[in-house]
Amino acid sequence: MRVSQEIKNLIPYKPGKPIAETQREFGLSRVIKLASNENPLGPSLKALEALRCHLSDLHRYPDPGGFELSQKISKVWGVNKNYIALGNGSNEIIDLLIRIFCEPGEKIATAEKAFLAYPICAQAARVKTMTVPLLPNYKMDLVALADLVLQDPQIRLVFLPNPNNPTGTYIQRKEVDAFLKKVGTRPDLLIVFDEAYNEFVRASDYASGQEWLDQYPSVVVMRTFSKVYGLAGLRLGVMLAHPEVIDFYHRVRNPFNTNELAQVAATAAIDDTEYLRASQDVVWEGLDQIYKGLNDLGLDYLESQANFVLFDTQRDAAQVYNHLLRQGLVLRPVENYGLPRHLRWTVGLKEENALILKALQEALIKVPPLKKKPLNESLEKS
Numbered sequence: 250m251r252v253s254q255e256i257k258n259l260i261p262y263k264p265g266k267p268i269a270e271t272q273r274e275f276g277l278s279r280v281i282k283l284a285s286n287e288n289p290l291g292p293s294l295k296a297l298e299a300l301r302c303h304l305s306d307l308h309r310y311p312d313p314g315g316f317e318l319s320q321k322i323s324k325v326w327g328v329n330k331n332y333i334a335l336g337n338g339s340n341e342i343i344d345l346l347i348r349i350f351c352e353p354g355e356k357i358a359t360a361e362k363a364f365l366a367y368p369i370c371a372q373a374a375r376v377k378t379m380t381v382p383l384l385p386n387y388k389m390d391l392v393a394l395a396d397l398v399l400q401d402p403q404i405r406l407v408f409l410p411n412p413n414n415p416t417g418t419y420i421q422r423k424e425v426d427a428f429l430k431k432v433g434t435r436p437d438l439l440i441v442f443d444e445a446y447n448e449f450v451r452a453s454d455y456a457s458g459q460e461w462l463d464q465y466p467s468v469v470v471m472r473t474f475s476k477v478y479g480l481a482g483l484r485l486g487v488m489l490a491h492p493e494v495i496d497f498y499h500r501v502r503n504p505f506n507t508n509e510l511a512q513v514a515a516t517a518a519i520d521d522t523e524y525l526r527a528s529q530d531v532v533w534e535g536l537d538q539i540y541k542g543l544n545d546l547g548l549d550y551l552e553s554q555a556n557f558v559l560f561d562t563q564r565d566a567a568q569v570y571n572h573l574l575r576q577g578l579v580l581r582p583v584e585n586y587g588l589p590r591h592l593r594w595t596v597g598l599k600e601e602n603a604l605i606l607k608a609l610q611e612a613l614i615k616v617p618p619l620k621k622k623p624l625n626e627s628l629e630k631s
């Protein structure tokens with residue numbers, strides 16, 4: 250079959266192992282999946298109620314512009330309506346931005362160990378990905394990234410996951426500010442802040458890219474309803490950007506890219522402040538529980554500003570992962586990020602976290618530790 254070399258070489262995104270698949274493979278009735286950074290509380294009851302009221306409209310096409318949801322986002326997030334567009338998850342927005350703003354052979358830039366959807370979508374569009382190494386504390390090096398961008402006029406998009414997946418690290422306000430001062434006015438460059446985990450950040454020196462939307466027309470912000478809003482299964486992402494970017498996006502996107510149920514559920518979820526607060530609380534309390542547990546086990550981890558923790562098993566992580574999997578406990582291997590000793594743990598309910606800690610304690614006895622830490626593999630706490 251005739252297909253480009255980039256497509257032939259493409260390694261698809263590997264999602265967390267689904268619950269039903271784990272049940273089938275291991276003959277288990279109960280599986281706890283803490284592998285895809287989903288909301289452990291389940292969906293908002295207000296979203297469920299809104300969905301029930303709309304089921305009889307399913308023979309209709311959805312509103313192609315998502316008018317009501319965009320109105321709601323505009324009001325609640327304080328963004329001008331002309332600056333808002335919707336996507337089939339933020340993953341679709343990543344894909345479309347690359348297709349719209351990069352010619353084949355041109356480039357995107359990001360950091361090593363940044364969210365893998367960027368290089369995968371780029372490769373599918375025959376676009377190259379340039380990366381800069383992380384700092385020793387696993388934070389993104391925005392100084393090196395600005396230098397890279399300044400040296401390479403073929404870079405069209407910069408992706409800044411803030412906080413990043415899988416590290417959970419974040420970029421400080423002053424770093425963003427300095428970066429934008431250096432490259433924010435380049436007319437042929439967009440700077441995309443991927444803020445999928447924005448609502449979980451506790452660091453006081455964090456700032457959303459939204460703060461710079463007015464000042465720099467090159468700034469794009471992506472958010473999602475998959476995490477704190479608990480609607481990963483419905484697929485709803487949001488882009489905030491200058492109206493010119495929004496206009497190009499609307500030209501290229503599928504006319505019905507976000508479905509009616511996703512729009513309706515998101516419109517209800519955004520108002521469910523009690524649910525949002527509970528979702529933040531369960532993550533913040535869970536993070537503290539996990540940190541304590543990992544400290545007790547003597548395992549290093551990165552302090553996270555998101556709803557997951559990256560930790561060092563000090564072993565072949567695949568063996569630890571499999572030990573947990575056989576008991577129906579699913580974490581996320583990250584060897585595809587070049588981290589064969591680490592696992593990513595999505596914060597679950599208190600009792601779910603406790604079960605993982607117990608199983609982890611057993612795994613550490615069964616799986617032999619690696620003798621020597623490979624260089625470049627030590628995780629320092631940020």
Ligand SMILES: Cc1ncc(COP(=O)(O)O)c(C=O)c1O
Pocket residue numbers: 285286337338339340341364410412413414443445472473474475481484485486
């Ligand atoms: C950093 C980051 N961006 C974007 C996404 C995609 O989210 P969605 O397509 O569900 O909106 C994820 C999902 O895990 C993520 O971790």
